[in-house]
Amino acid sequence: MEFKDYYQTLGVSREATADEIKKAYRKLARKYHPDVSREANAEAQMKEVNEANEVLSDPEKRVAYDQLGRGYRPGQEFRPPPNWDAGFEFSGRGRAPGETADFSDFFAEMFGRMGGARGFSGGQRTQFQARGEDHHAKVLLDIEDAFSGATRQISLRAPKNDARGQVTLETRTLNVRVPQGVYAGQIIRLAGQGAPGSGGAQAGDLMLEVQFRPHPRFRAQARDLHLTLPIAPWEAALGAVVQVDLPQGAVNVRIPEGTQSGRQMRVRGKGIPGATPGDLLLDIQVVLPPADTAKAKELYETMARELAFDPRSLGRA
Amino acid sequence: MRDDEILTGSPMEDSWVTLEQLAAACSVEPAWLQRHIDDGLIPQAESVAGVWCFSSISIVRARRMSQLERDFDAVPELAALVADLLEELDELRARVGSVDPG
Numbered sequence: 001m002e003f004k005d006y007y008q009t010l011g012v013s014r015e016a017t018a019d020e021i022k023k024a025y026r027k028l029a030r031k032y033h034p035d036v037s038r039e040a041n042a043e044a045q046m047k048e049v050n051e052a053n054e055v056l057s058d059p060e061k062r063v064a065y066d067q068l069g070r071g072y073r074p075g076q077e078f079r080p081p082p083n084w085d086a087g088f089e090f091s092g093r094g095r096a097p098g099e100t101a102d103f104s105d106f107f108a109e110m111f112g113r114m115g116g117a118r119g120f121s122g123g124q125r126t127q128f129q130a131r132g133e134d135h136h137a138k139v140l141l142d143i144e145d146a147f148s149g150a151t152r153q154i155s156l157r158a159p160k161n162d163a164r165g166q167v168t169l170e171t172r173t174l175n176v177r178v179p180q181g182v183y184a185g186q187i188i189r190l191a192g193q194g195a196p197g198s199g200g201a202q203a204g205d206l207m208l209e210v211q212f213r214p215h216p217r218f219r220a221q222a223r224d225l226h227l228t229l230p231i232a233p234w235e236a237a238l239g240a241v242v243q244v245d246l247p248q249g250a251v252n253v254r255i256p257e258g259t260q261s262g263r264q265m266r267v268r269g270k271g272i273p274g275a276t277p278g279d280l281l282l283d284i285q286v287v288l289p290p291a292d293t294a295k296a297k298e299l300y301e302t303m304a305r306e307l308a309f310d311p312r313s314l315g316r317a
Numbered sequence: 318m319r320d321d322e323i324l325t326g327s328p329m330e331d332s333w334v335t336l337e338q339l340a341a342a343c344s345v346e347p348a349w350l351q352r353h354i355d356d357g358l359i360p361q362a363e364s365v366a367g368v369w370c371f372s373s374i375s376i377v378r379a380r381r382m383s384q385l386e387r388d389f390d391a392v393p394e395l396a397a398l399v400a401d402l403l404e405e406l407d408e409l410r411a412r413v414g415s416v417d418p419g
Contacts, residue, residue: 026388026389029388035381035403035406134341134344136344174324175321175323175324176323176324176326177323177324177325178326179325179326179327184411185373185374185377185407186330186373187328187329187342187373187376189326189327189328189329189332189342190324190326191327193324204341205338205341205342207329207342208326209377221408
C-alpha cells in the first residue's frame with residue numbers, strides 16, 4: 001500500500017491552518033466538481049481531493065495522520081503499526097461512512113475502522129445500535145433492458161474489519177434483477193444490501209442509479225423514447241404508413257400527407273413501459289434519394305419543370 | 318447469500334420508507350431532510366402516515382444540496398438554486414447527447 005501525501009493533494013504546506021485547508025479544498029472542489037468540470041478524470045481527482053480534505057479538515061484525523069506519516073514520501077510503501085490508533089479517540093464526524101467507501105486502500109487502512117466507527121474509540125467497542133449505512137453505485141444498462149428488465153452483476157468494495165481487527169477492502173458481487181420500466185437517473189433500492197448494522201440493528205440499503213449506454217437509434221428522456229425517423233419524399237408528400245422497429249416489436253405509424261422534415265410526431269404509450277408508460281417521439285427526417293442514375297435525374301428534372309415550387313418562398317409574408 | 322442468487326430491486330418511486338431510511342439514502346441527517354422538505358427546497362416528496370415516497374431525482378437533489386452546503390458553506394437556498402441549474406444541465410446534456418452522440 002502506497003503512502004498518500006494529503007498535503008500535496010490539496011497543495012498546502014504541513015503547517016497550513018484550518019482556514020488555508022478549507023480555502024484550498026473549496027478551490028479544488030470547484031475545479032473538479034464532477035457535474036461541471038471539464039478537467040480530465042475530474043471524478044477521480046475529486047475523490048482524491050475529498051479524501052485528503054476528509055483527513056486534513058478533521059483535527060483528530062489530521063493529528064493521527066501527521067504522527068503516523070512522519071518521514072514518509074508520496075508513493076512510498078506504507079504499513080501502519082498494529083494498534084496504531086490505540087492512543088487516539090475518533091468521534092466519527094465528517095462524511096458518512098458510506099461516502100468514504102470509494103476512498104483509497106490507504107484511507108481504509110488508516111481510518112476505515114471509523115467506518116463502523118461511531119462507537120469505536122481507541123479500539124474499544126461500545127455497545128450501541130445503529131442502522132448500517134446505505135451504499136450507492138451505478139448500474140449501466142441498454143435502453144432495450146428498460147423494456148424487458150435485466151439481470152446484472154454488480155461488484156462493490158467496502159471497508160470491513162477482519163477477525164484481527166484489521167481493516168480490509170472487501171469486494172462482493174451481487175446478481176441484481178432490474179425491473180422493467182426503469183429510466184435513466186432512476187434509483188433502484190435493494191433493501192438490506194448496504195453496510196451491516198451495529199449491535200443487531202438492520203443493515204443499510206444498496207441504491208443503484210440507472211444509466212443507459214449511448215444507443216445508435218434511441219434516446220430516452222425519463223420514460224419517453226426519442227427516435228429519428230427517416231422517410232422518403234413521396235412518403236412525406238403523399239402520406240404513408242411506415243413500420244418503426246422498437247425494442248419489443250414494431251409499430252405502424254401513419255405519416256400524414258405534407259409532413260415536413262423536422263416535424264415531431266408523438267405516439268402515446270409506446271415509450272418505456274411503466275404504470276404511466278412513456279411516449280414514442282419521432283423526429284421526422286425527409287431523406288432525398290441520390291440523383292446518381294439517368295432515371296433519377298430525369299425524375300428530379302421533371303419535378304423541377306412541372307412543379308411550380310420555390311422552397312425559399314415558404315414562410316414569406 | 319448464494320453466488321447464484323438473484324436480488325430484485327425496487328424503484329425508489331415504488332418504495333415507501335421511513336424518514337430515517339430516506340435520509341440514509343440521501344446521505345444526510347433526518348433533521349436536515351425534514352427541514353429542507355418543510356422549506357420547499359426538495360419537491361416531489363410525498364408522505365402518508367409517517368412513511369415517505371421520494372422520486373429518484375429528489376434523492377440525487379438532496380445529495381447534491383448537502384454536498385454543496387458542506388463543501389462551500391452554501392446557504393440552503395443557494396444550494397437549491399445550484400441544484401436547479403444542475404438538473405437543467407442534466408436535461409440539456411441528455412438532449413445534446415441525442416443530437417451528437419460523440
